[in-house]
Amino acid sequence: MRWLGIIAPALLAGATIGGTAARAEQMCAVDLNGNGDAADPGETASCTAMQGGTWQCPLEQVACPRSAAGSYTCPLGPQYGCASAAAGSAPTCSPVACIDTGQNPIETEPVTDDPGALNDGQVDADGNCLGNIQIFSGRALRCRRPGLEDTFQNCCADKGKIVKDGMGSSLMSLSNKITVAKNLFTGIKAAYTAYKAGATASSAANAGAHAIIAGIDPTSIAISLAINFMIETLLQGCDEQDMETGMLRGSGMCHEVGEYCASKILGICIQKAKSQCCFNTKLGRIIQEQGRPQLKDFNAIGWGPVKHPDCRGFTAEEFQALDFSRMDLSEYYGDVESKAQSDIQVDMKDKIDAYMQTINP
Structure with a gap:
């Protein structure tokens, strides 16, 4: 045709x-x-x-x-x-x-600014959440395929593992699920803003790197790789969400929901994008991918509409209902070299049980 x-x-x-x-x-x-x-x-x-x-x-x-x-x-x-x-x-x-x-x-789909699960509920005197808790929550993001508006550069390209899985063998960061993603966005936005204001790609990338490490443990991100990534993608015409998604996706933290038309004219698609649900750890992404099919509430919605993915986390009740024996976590085990698989499984169970006790005494 x-x-x-x-x-x-x-x-x-x-x-x-x-x-x-x-x-x-x-x-x-x-x-x-x-x-x-x-x-x-x-x-x-x-x-x-x-x-x-x-x-x-x-x-x-x-x-x-x-x-x-x-x-x-x-x-x-x-x-x-x-x-x-x-x-x-x-x-x-x-x-x-x-x-x-x-x-x-040109008619362009607005970029979804998904902040993820917010800490907006009531807490008791000890700081414990009194409202609904989401475990392994993610954010809806997108990156653009080679097309008209990104000068035919692949803003979804895998540039290697830049963001490290800060969880390691521990689930201690369950109560702070999207910290890495939020601070990564802060740094990317700083780099993109500086570049648009006239800074060189190199100086803009350095500004972005400083903004990233100011908010998180610098060991959780490969700063030199992040700087190189930002320089390259800024010069390619990728925007801040392209860059953030690219970093998280290359680090194994995103589930691809699907592809959609991001821009069209006269009904003709001239730019495509890939929608993602991105998490702050690879483990979070793996458990989401293998846990959702086990739960009835997700059977009807899956990952939600392609343009507006549903990246919510598990409720405490849903998380307790997950059967981890039916999950293949070998992809995660491969990233953890310091412990045997059996030790990791025991450690995960202990951490989960301890965490569930704190939120559901």
């Missing part, structure tokens, strides 16, 4: 991108690979100004042969006009239409 449309990259367009309105541009797009969108490299282009005040799309452009009578005709059909880009250049034609993006702005 093929269809015609219009696109507008971040530096052009009649859309508002990053809060800045840009000038209108004649652009074109076509589904060249037949997958139903124009979000892949080579499927979008700027149109060329032609003689006579017209525009022509370079996609599928062909030369117009000259007849014996001296006129030019388009081999693709008489409905397509031939035109020259400059004096003396050979006439060409294209079957792909050009449209002014100022008249057809």
Whole structure:
């Protein structure tokens, strides 16, 4: 299937991108690979100004042969006009239409700012929560595939394990489930803000790294890898959520919920994104993935809608109902070299039992 449309990259367009309105541009797009969108490299282009005040799309452009009578005709059909880009250049034609993006702005899905489970309930004199508690809670995030708005860079690319699983063999951080993710976002936002304000990618990344380690134990993140990651992704056109998701995802802390169209124009998808549920530990992600199928409450919703994933944690009752003997934690064991698997299982059980006693005496 093929269809015609219009696109507008971040530096052009009649859309508002990053809060800045840009000038209108004649652009074109076509589904060249037949997958139903124009979000892949080579499927979008700027149109060329032609003689006579017209525009022509370079996609599928062909030369117009000259007849014996001296006129030019388009081999693709008489409905397509031939035109020259400059004096003396050979006439060409294209079957792909050009449209002014100022008249057809890009429609972009708003980025979900999910803070995760908040510490907003009442506590007793000893600081114990009196309300609902969520265990292994996550946050809904997204990262963008190579597409128009991220200059066809893969903002979901795995750059290695940057964030370390701070839990180790302990579950002591259950009461502070999203600290790493929150402070990571603080650092990423600082780097992105500095870069947008004119700082070099290197200085912006350093500012982001300082903001990250100011809020968490520096041993929980590979700072040098984080700096390199931020420099690379800033230069690629990835935004702060792309970067945060990339770090957590590469560190094994995200569950991919699905893929959706993040931006479109005239109904044509020009940018795709992958939605994620990200946790502050790999163990949290593994237990969520293998625990949800065991619980009736999750059977109907799964991970929720692709655009707005349900990344909530387990209630105390749900967590107690989990059968850990049915879970394959080998992926987690591989990251913990200091203890045997049997020791880890005993340690986990002891920590869980102790934690449950504190929240449900």
